[in-house]
Amino acid sequence: MSNGPGPLAGIRVVEIATFIAAPGGTHLLASQGAQVIKVEDTVVGDPLRMFGSSRNGMSGWFANLNAGKRSLCMDIASSAGREIMADLLAAADVFVQAYRPGVAARLGIGEADVRKRNPDVIYVSISGFGRDGPYSKRPAYDAVIQAWSGIASVQGGDDEPQFVRSFIPDKVTSLTWTQAVCAALYARERTGRGEHVELSLLDSAVSFMWPDAMMEHVVLADDADHRPNLLADYRLLGCRDGYVAVMPLTDGHWKGVADAFDRPDLLSDPRFAEAGPRAAHFGEMIDTLGEVVADVARDDVVERLIAADVPVAPALRPDEVANDAGVQHSGVIREVDHPIVGRIRQNRPAALIAGGVPELRPAVERGTDTDAILTELGRSTDAIAELRAAGIVK
Incomplete structure (x- = not known):
C-alpha cells in the first residue's frame, strides 16, 4: 500500500455529528484524501470517546473512526458561533449534519442557509426516520433501527429476536451516504450544481436487508414458486x-x-x-x-x-481475527502508535485505490485545532482570546 494524497485530495468536509453514522463516513472520506473538520460542542463533544476500551480519555473506537480529522470546539448556538459556522461552511465542499429534522434550520445551518453563501455545496442530512412522516421527530440509535428494520427478527430466526453484535444500521448508513456524496461530487463536476443528500438510518437498514433477508416477501404473485427464506437455515x-x-x-x-x-x-x-x-x-x-x-x-x-x-x-473468535494469516497479509488491520491511546490496532479502508492512501493523522482531543482553524477563517489572536474567554470556543 503506497501513501499518496488520495482521490479526494482538496475536498473540504465539515461534520457536525457524533457516534457512528456520520463520523464513520467522514473518516472514510478522510482516508481517501478529503480534509475533514469535526465541529464539537463545548460541553462533551463526541461521546464516542468514552465508549469501549480507552486510555487517557480516548477510546480505541473513537481513535479508529475519527482518524484523519481536525477538531473545532465551539458553541454553534451563540451568535458568534453562528458567524464562525457560516464562514466555515462558505468554503466547504461537503457539509454533513445528523440532527433531527428541523434542528439544523433553527441553528442557522439548514440547507437554505448554507446555500446563500455556498450554492454548490453537497449538503448531507442524516436522520433516524427521515425528514417527515410519522416517526420523523423520534430519536434513534442503532439498536432502535435494528429492531424497527427487521434485522433483529431475522437474526433470531424462529426464536426470540436478537441484535447483530455490530452496529450494522449505523455503518451501512455511513457507507450509503459516502457513496452518494462521491456521486454528487462527480455530478457537480459536470453540472456545477450542489446536491442535497438525504437519508435515514431506517431506510438504509431496510434497503440493505431487503433483497436477501426479506426474499420471501419480494415476489407477490399467488402463482409464484414461494419458498421459505434460504437464510433461515444458515448456521455454523x-x-x-x-x-x-x-x-x-x-x-x-x-x-x-x-x-x-x-x-x-x-x-x-x-x-x-x-x-x-x-x-x-x-x-x-x-x-x-x-x-x-x-x-x-x-x-x-x-x-x-x-x-x-x-x-x-x-468461525474465528475476535481474538483470532487480527492474527489470521490472510488478514495479516492484506494489511487491513495494522498496529500503529497513537499519541493519546498508545499502541492500537487500526483498520484501513477495504478498497485499495492505485493512487495511494494518505497517512491519516491520529484522532485528536476535542478542540485541538480550534485556534488554527479560526486563524484560517481570518480571526485574529485577540479575537480568538475573546471568544475563548466568553466560553464560545475551547
Whole structure:
C-alpha cells in the first residue's frame, strides 16, 4: 500500500455529528484524501470517546473512526458561533449534519442557509426516520433501527429476536451516504450544481436487508414458486473443538465434501445429488453436514475442504481475527502508535485505490485545532482570546 494524497485530495468536509453514522463516513472520506473538520460542542463533544476500551480519555473506537480529522470546539448556538459556522461552511465542499429534522434550520445551518453563501455545496442530512412522516421527530440509535428494520427478527430466526453484535444500521448508513456524496461530487463536476443528500438510518437498514433477508416477501404473485427464506437455515456447524461455515452450492462442491470425508452415500442421496434438490432441501443438507463434521477437529475440517476446493471457513473468535494469516497479509488491520491511546490496532479502508492512501493523522482531543482553524477563517489572536474567554470556543 503506497501513501499518496488520495482521490479526494482538496475536498473540504465539515461534520457536525457524533457516534457512528456520520463520523464513520467522514473518516472514510478522510482516508481517501478529503480534509475533514469535526465541529464539537463545548460541553462533551463526541461521546464516542468514552465508549469501549480507552486510555487517557480516548477510546480505541473513537481513535479508529475519527482518524484523519481536525477538531473545532465551539458553541454553534451563540451568535458568534453562528458567524464562525457560516464562514466555515462558505468554503466547504461537503457539509454533513445528523440532527433531527428541523434542528439544523433553527441553528442557522439548514440547507437554505448554507446555500446563500455556498450554492454548490453537497449538503448531507442524516436522520433516524427521515425528514417527515410519522416517526420523523423520534430519536434513534442503532439498536432502535435494528429492531424497527427487521434485522433483529431475522437474526433470531424462529426464536426470540436478537441484535447483530455490530452496529450494522449505523455503518451501512455511513457507507450509503459516502457513496452518494462521491456521486454528487462527480455530478457537480459536470453540472456545477450542489446536491442535497438525504437519508435515514431506517431506510438504509431496510434497503440493505431487503433483497436477501426479506426474499420471501419480494415476489407477490399467488402463482409464484414461494419458498421459505434460504437464510433461515444458515448456521455454523459445530466441530469437535470449534465451528465452521461450509457452503457447497455446486455439484463439484458437494462431491468435494463426499470425497473429503469418505462419504459416497452423500452423492447417491436423491435430496443432495444435484443443485436443484439441494436447494429444495437446504436445511436438511446443512443438518447432514453438521453430522459429518461433528466429531472432527475444526482445523482438520477446514484443511480437508480447502484441499477439495469447497467453500469453507473457521468461525474465528475476535481474538483470532487480527492474527489470521490472510488478514495479516492484506494489511487491513495494522498496529500503529497513537499519541493519546498508545499502541492500537487500526483498520484501513477495504478498497485499495492505485493512487495511494494518505497517512491519516491520529484522532485528536476535542478542540485541538480550534485556534488554527479560526486563524484560517481570518480571526485574529485577540479575537480568538475573546471568544475563548466568553466560553464560545475551547
